[in-house]
Amino acid sequence: xxxLVASDEPLKxxxxxRYPEPNExxxxxxxxNYVGKLNGISxxxxxxxxxxxxxxxxxxxxxxLPLVLTDIQNLLLxxxxxxxxHTHPARWYHFDNSSHISQTxxxxxxxxxxxxxxxxxxxxxxxxxxxNCVEIFTPxxxxxxxxxDLALVPLSQTEKxxxxxxxxxxxxxxxVRKDIxxxxxxxxxxxxxxxxKTNPELNINDNFPRTKLILSSYQxxxxxxxxPLKGKFKKMYAxxxxxxxxxxxxxxxxxxxxxxxxxxxxxxxxxxxxxxxxNENYEVVYESFVKPYNNITDYxxxxxxxxxxxxxxxxxxxxxxxxxxxxxxxxxxxxxGQSLNFDLHALKMMHPYVIDTSCIYNFSxxxxxxxxxxxxxxxxxxxxxxxxxxxxxSAEDALTALxxxxxxxxxxxxxxxxxxKRRQCFKERxxxxxxKPEYGMSIFNHIIEQEKTALVVGCDxxxxxxxxxxxxxxxxxxxxxxxxxxxxxxxxxxxxxxxVISTVTDTVNDYNFIMAHLKIDDSEHDDVSxxxxxxxxxxxxxxxxxxxxxxxxxxxxxxxxxxxxxxxxIKHNKCK
Numbered sequence: 001x002x003x004l005v006a007s008d009e010p011l012k013x014x015x016x017x018r019y020p021e022p023n024e025x026x027x028x029x030x031x032x033n034y035v036g037k038l039n040g041i042s043x044x045x046x047x048x049x050x051x052x053x054x055x056x057x058x059x060x061x062x063x064x065l066p067l068v069l070t071d072i073q074n075l076l077l078x079x080x081x082x083x084x085x086h087t088h089p090a091r092w093y094h095f096d097n098s099s100h101i102s103q104t105x106x107x108x109x110x111x112x113x114x115x116x117x118x119x120x121x122x123x124x125x126x127x128x129x130x131x132n133c134v135e136i137f138t139p140x141x142x143x144x145x146x147x148x149d150l151a152l153v154p155l156s157q158t159e160k161x162x163x164x165x166x167x168x169x170x171x172x173x174x175x176v177r178k179d180i181x182x183x184x185x186x187x188x189x190x191x192x193x194x195x196x197k198t199n200p201e202l203n204i205n206d207n208f209p210r211t212k213l214i215l216s217s218y219q220x221x222x223x224x225x226x227x228p229l230k231g232k233f234k235k236m237y238a239x240x241x242x243x244x245x246x247x248x249x250x251x252x253x254x255x256x257x258x259x260x261x262x263x264x265x266x267x268x269x270x271x272x273x274x275x276x277x278x279n280e281n282y283e284v285v286y287e288s289f290v291k292p293y294n295n296i297t298d299y300x301x302x303x304x305x306x307x308x309x310x311x312x313x314x315x316x317x318x319x320x321x322x323x324x325x326x327x328x329x330x331x332x333x334x335x336x337g338q339s340l341n342f343d344l345h346a347l348k349m350m351h352p353y354v355i356d357t358s359c360i361y362n363f364s365x366x367x368x369x370x371x372x373x374x375x376x377x378x379x380x381x382x383x384x385x386x387x388x389x390x391x392x393x394s395a396e397d398a399l400t401a402l403x404x405x406x407x408x409x410x411x412x413x414x415x416x417x418x419x420x421k422r423r424q425c426f427k428e429r430x431x432x433x434x435x436k437p438e439y440g441m442s443i444f445n446h447i448i449e450q451e452k453t454a455l456v457v458g459c460d461x462x463x464x465x466x467x468x469x470x471x472x473x474x475x476x477x478x479x480x481x482x483x484x485x486x487x488x489x490x491x492x493x494x495x496x497x498x499x500v501i502s503t504v505t506d507t508v509n510d511y512n513f514i515m516a517h518l519k520i521d522d523s524e525h526d527d528v529s530x531x532x533x534x535x536x537x538x539x540x541x542x543x544x545x546x547x548x549x550x551x552x553x554x555x556x557x558x559x560x561x562x563x564x565x566x567x568x569x570i571k572h573n574k575c576k
């Protein structure tokens with residue numbers, strides 16, 4: 001669910017670049033006047049973070065996690081109305097100096113998918129113009145509407161409270177304000193509840209299913225675990241082995257094993273020299289030193305506890321350990337460790353069921369900041385580990401990680417994790433909100449209320465979808481704002497695609513926000529490459545017409561078979 005909170009201060013007071021008033025002649029993007037406005041001003045910058053990086057088309061398709069159109073809607077609102085979400089920052093991008101964006105341009109092409117992008121990107125200009133490209137779910141996947149997902153914005157709690165205070169309740173508000181609609185078809189990002197469909201039988205000492213602590217595929221990639229994916233990951237882990245040839249489904253009663261490795265530095269880098277595995281009864285079920293193939297240059301004794309004499313009579317090699325572990329571990333084994341990704345990389349093994357104590361315990365509220373195992377042991381187990389001067393003991397570390405997981409399972413999923421505690425509070429609020437009807441207002445309401453100007457342009461096969469949103473916003477807000485003059489918000493219907501493009505380029509200086517929406521019919525061109533070539537030319541033409549510091553978002557809406565693409569960049573003209 002997207003919760004958008006409007007800024008208390010009108011955005012136009014914050015902007016260093018003044019937008020033109022309606023009917024005011026604006027300076028051309030190449031004029032010295034316009035460029036002069038940007039001198040001495042920090043230019044806006046856009047970059048991907050977290051979810052954006054995993055949706056990026058630079059990511060291998062096997063590990064890519066697409067965004068939804070609500071994410072793109074948040075970016076558009078942020079760019080021309082200011083930060084709409086102070087309490088919950090954007091989950092997929094960073095926006096530096098966003099108040100210096102001169103205008104926002106959104107170009108939508110329905111009927112073009114990610115496969116078109118992949119096939120023709122090398123021959124196109126759009127791949128060179130846009131340095132941030134992300135995959136987005138096509139609305140067809142969830143029976144959604146591209147127009148509705150972009151145009152209808154969920155009401156924030158503050159907005160709902162304001163309406164209730166004025167009209168008594170939301171039903172009365174809807175009777176008076178026809179621009180307020182039920183938000184029944186928004187796609188929400190709920191967590192996977194597949195494990196909750198039944199009441200699983202828990203392990204005797206567990207207070208909740210241990211499966212809830214297992215890292216998801218997304219987390220495995222995010223935490224740099226070796227994973228058996230396609231593309232570049234397959235090449236990267238070509239010499240890695242799976243922990244089993246065949247796995248069984250993990251359950252709340254699957255056995256857990258603590259695992260820890262010690263490494264030394266060789267001429268080839270970091271290599272495995274010791275591995276320990278303990279079971280849930282605190283028994284060491286596997287312990288072995290390992291002889292690296294390459295000469296050791298640093299035993300790292302102060303950390304690893306390994307000395308030259310430790311390995312003097314060792315004959316076991318990495319592949320022997322791999323075979324031993326493949327024999328030892330059951331097909332539904334859950335491996336436990338502290339920053340276990342390093343251990344699995346040292347073992348050159350991949351395993352699907354992992355609980356990492358550095359992820360499930362957290363003091364800072366920031367997943368990127370890990371707490372050391374020694375500190376976790378003292379804080380939660382009241383145990384002192386790693387106290388000797390001769391280095392770590394892998395068996396001790398494996399056992400400590402296992403005990404930490406058992407302790408958490410005996411408590412609750414929020415125990416020892418400030419991130420989960422915060423999530424739980426948010427989840428409780430969502431559950432409370434879910435029991436109530438949800439509402440939304442169109443993006444045009446926000447544009448009019450914050451006194452911005454906007455143009456939506458398309459052919460008659462698309463603009464009708466926007467008409468009801470705009471007319472309801474205008475009719476309601478003209479009464480709501482009473483004597484306040486409405487800024488120019490226009491819906492333009494033209495006959496051809498070329499007229500859409502020319503309308504945009506001819507009026508680019510007249511609006512804060514412009515949205516061009518086009519439907520590309522497969523029947524228009526027998527040659528798909530010709531169709532993409534036309535789209536490429538249209539994108540380039542619009543890009544060249546943009547002002548300096550303009551944000552441009554191009555959306556390929558996808559098809560019923562394939563997802564879409566969003567391409568984002570900020571245009572920066574070179575100042576002389």
